[in-house]
Amino acid sequence: MSGIRAAPDEISIIMKDLSNHDWNIRQAAVRRVGGIRNPEDLSMLFQRLTREKWYIREAASAGIRVLAVPALVPVLQSMMRDGDDILRNAAACALGNIRSPEAEEILEHAAHDPDCRVRKNAQVSLQRIRGPRY
16 A cells, blocks of 8 residues: 655654764754754653663753753753753753743752752853853
């Protein structure tokens, strides 16, 4: 039976590319993660990452760390609450980029995270939010 197939969604493509053996393809996937602007896309990525091996989560986290879209705060908050240390660390960095009062409140809580890297990045992000803007 043949028919027209729907194009795979972008998150599925990113997930596939994050585990590719070609370094260039993995790097392009990380850049695409860093370009996510839609909360639903980030939420879908987060849900899928929770089932992946640590090195896939770590690669995706490089893209998450550069996110700076205020609309993503609720998803980043859910990462801070439900993610592992890799994803919480990335979310703490992204929240610092956003520089909103809501992000500041989340980071104040993250400054007491059990993971020392998450605590450090939460503190650095809080300094970024509270410091002068250039």
